[in-house]
Amino acid sequence: MAGTDTVLAQHTPTRGRQGAGFRPDIEGLRAIAVGLVLVYHAGVDQLSGGFVGVDIFFVLSGFLITGLLVRELERSGRVSLSRFYARRAKRLLPATALTLIASALLTWAFIPVTQWRAFGGDIVSAALYVVNWRLADRSVDYLAEGTGASPVQHFWSLAVEEQYYIVWPLLLVLVGLVVRRTRLRVRPTMAVALALIVVPSLVWSVHLTSTQPAVAFFVTTTRLWELGIGAAVAIGAAWWVRVPARVAALAGWAGLAAILASALLFSSATPWPGSAALVPTLGTAAVIVAGFRAAGPARLLALRPLVWIGGMSYSLYLWHWPLVVAATFAAGGELGAKVGLLVTAASVVPAWLSLRLVENPVRFSTWVAAKARRALTVGLACTLVGVLAGVALLLAVPQGPPPPPDTRPEDPRTLVGAEVIQDGGPQAGAPRDTVRFMTPAPTDAVDDVPEAYDRECQVDSDGSEPRACAWGDPDGTLDVAVVGDSKMLQWTSALDEIGRSEGWRVTTWTKSACAFADVVQTQGGKPYESCVAWNDAVLAELTAAPPDVLVTSQRATSAMPPDGGDSSSEAMSAGIERRWQEVAALGTRVVVLLDNPAPPDEVYECVAEHLETLTACAFDRDDAVRSSAASEQLAAATALGDAVGVVDMTPWVCPTTRCAPVIGDVLVYRQGSHLTDTYVRSTVAMLRSELIDAIGATAPTEES
Incomplete structure (x- = not known):
């Protein structure tokens, strides 16, 4: 999900204005995605498959980021890794650091001390974008059964994206070398490179989902193909603009129907991601394709309320889950759908404040944008802040009363x-x-x-x-x-x-x-x-x-x-x-x-x-x-x-x-x-x- 914001930052040349290349229907899709996730996390049983919102974000992120990279590759024949990671750092990491600090404070205030050590480690892993692997290990660790939902559990999807965007740009650097030496066309060559990621990942996803579903849900290798679907849509942009408007409209409405059907009909009992995830991901791809012709649901998705929510979706995603977890622990059990909806709705306040006071000032700073090194330095500082938030929580873990010196046994056992x-x-x-x-x-x-x-x-x-x-x-x-x-x-x-x-x-x-x-x-x-x-x-x-x-x-x-x-x-x-x-x-x-x-x-x-x-x-x-x-x-x-x-x-x-x-x-x-x-x-x-x-x-x- 994080990647969608990064690219839209490039498509929005001035703060609060829609510039050339801006796709309001994409913002609307992001609003639907984050809305599904928030309502699902609120505990609304009728939306049993709301978790597909994350899969929508994967496709959107793959589409937008790859679109940026392919245009750069076509324009200059190469990809600048320093500029790419600088853009991501200044866009994502300040909000991440702030959320991780808040998560540590919420844990300290509302969650039993017996959970602090596990959650402190989670916060450190989230700051380093490897928390998905930690959660995958915990999901099959019988000894972790007493560990509650982590306040940064939702960072698993962000970790998947960041790991993908370590591999994909590096692969495109090689594509650039091949193109320059062989004079092959950029997009077909990129398509071949993408297939090397998507096909094995999809096959592995189906296999691991059937054998180790708890692990398959979190690990990067079972999710790469979802981002790859979005990347494939970006690579094929030249073809989508020539699709007949009626065909595009039909595909768009069918795609939106697939997304909504997934949210209503799938549930936690559905093996995931596996082959079932093809439904919302291909549905999302179809909606994006329809948007190239402004056909089908494009106008609906471009409505101002949806565009406003979509513009804040990254912040909403970051903030809603720590509040839900803290409220759940404070209540001593399940919140219920009504209270859950109130808590998720309340996350709009810190999300909006974070966007206005932290994210946008750094994102649109001309001083930070002037040199890639500055943005990377800001990103590193924010990462260290996130790590320190987790370490502080670990150091705050209290111990039981120690034995007096005269009674302390050599072996505590x-x-x-x-x-x-x-x-x-x-x-x-x-x-x-x-x-x-x-x-x-x-x-x-x-x-x-x-x-x-x-x-x-x-x-x-x-x-x-x-x-x-x-x-x-x-x-x-x-x-x-x-x-x-x-x-x-x-x-x-x-x-x-x-x-x-x-x-x-x-x-x-x-x-x-x-x-x-x-x-x-x-x-x-x-x-x-x-x-x-x-x-x-x-x-x-x-x-x-x-x-x-x-x-x-x-x-x-x-x-x-x-x-x-x-x-x-x-x-x-x-x-x-x-x-x-x-x-x-x-x-x-x-x-x-x-x-x-x-x-x-x-x-x-x-x-x-x-x-x-x-x-x-x-x-x-x-x-x-x-x-x-x-x-x-x-x-x-x-x-x-x-x-x-x-x-x-x-x-x-x-x-x-x-x-x-x-x-x-x-x-x-x-x-x-x-x-x-x-x-x-x-x-x-x-x-x-x-x-x-x-x-x-x-x-x-x-x-x-």
Whole structure:
């Protein structure tokens, strides 16, 4: 989207005047694009595909920027990279810096401190125009599930454009060399160069959207073809002016209809971008082509209100999203369409002020325009300001109370944790308002995870190929298979230590949000097919080499019944039972590690806000147990009787009627109902005893 403003700046020789080459219909298209995005982000369900506004911007940007470059190449036979980047720097970066400063301040004022580190990093990435890759990594990072919507998430599309405009001008420099040496025509040669970008990008987009849709949405490689469509329209400008007016009008109206149909009929469930994005992008291209003959919707799009909004679209896009995110956090949840519309409408005020007081003064400054070096210096300064805004937010992240010098352990992971319950009884783990110190700090909770994540032992939601990781004693006499989702993986550190001390060879197979059960789970309202495939593959691994013991746990509480219909807990229990029967038939002892109590809210966020009143973050144990998967697991275990051993760690996680957020100076929970690795490590002695009892005669004795 940013590129459209850059080129229009070249087409507007005097401030506020429409000069030669100015296309008011383009401004109208920009107004439609930003309007779709704003209404979609406001939460209006009827516009479920409003995100296509970004795709419209990609096409417009490719068209306008390429039009500028091709004319320069035809005029002089070369492209001046310094002038090109200077124009972009002075147009885009002052507004970017101002928005990033505001985003940092809004985060500091309205967003929980537990999010500051992630969002500070996002702001730095946005200032450097690489945030789309950071968001792509986060989209498939199970550990990032507790991270809310970033106030600079919308910068992903700007990052895509800027990365495109590193590659495309460089390619055109080569085109210029070829043209000068071979006397080939500029536009056909550019078309060939463009095809080298568009075709592979489109093919890759379709592929990656089908295999890793969360990643495909953000990465540059799946979006280059959209900008390329706009570039192709610019290259073909000489042909479009000769299109019959009636044909152009028909194409324009059909294109506008395609855009509106996309916004109304597509939704977040539509694989995107992929082939579906051809509808709004080709529709946009058709509308642009019609504008060459001032035909079709060109007059409608040239209406003054649309032109005014289009002229401010870059500012609106920058400002609306940080306000929506801040308002959402301040409200403690979803805003609702009415409030969302009010917030997005309010973004007109800072957008207009930014345009008048920051963007235009720099954009139209004769001193800045006099030398490319000056514009590039201004751009560099603005980039540094944006980076510093993110760094300032990172430095502002508070820490929990540090341990006094006389009690600070050499290894923070040796803190007491659950051991206080073993030594002092259940009341030692009761909620209390203050602690001497705390580890991990609530702002570090999301990073307090087992080593298994660094070893990439957990299969993500898209994968179906089992990934085995070895723990414990490699020369041990008891084979223990550990299978389940992240609620099983959270115990890896303790199981590793127990395995080494008891002579157990421990092998983990885990997959994100996937229970080890003969059922079809759902994810995002759709059957979780990769979970089914992973289950079958893991069962095949166990069948090929049956372990002595299977230890399993899970978070999922419901699944679809075999004959279809709505998901239910009964279907999940039945599926668990069937899977355990299959494993038990191999001669393997099955042990279920009951799901730990599930808190109603993010405990670590509450703790960060209530360091002096921690009891405000306590929650009811019975409710938490009911919210966990323990009842489904117990139902299956009861049905199978003595064939299944049961381990319940609830007394060591929540020993009283109200669950404490901090026990033995250790923070108990990280994201959702996951336990911090520090707390899990503190349960080793208790878990060892419980497991040995549940395994029974299968476990080797010292005499054996």
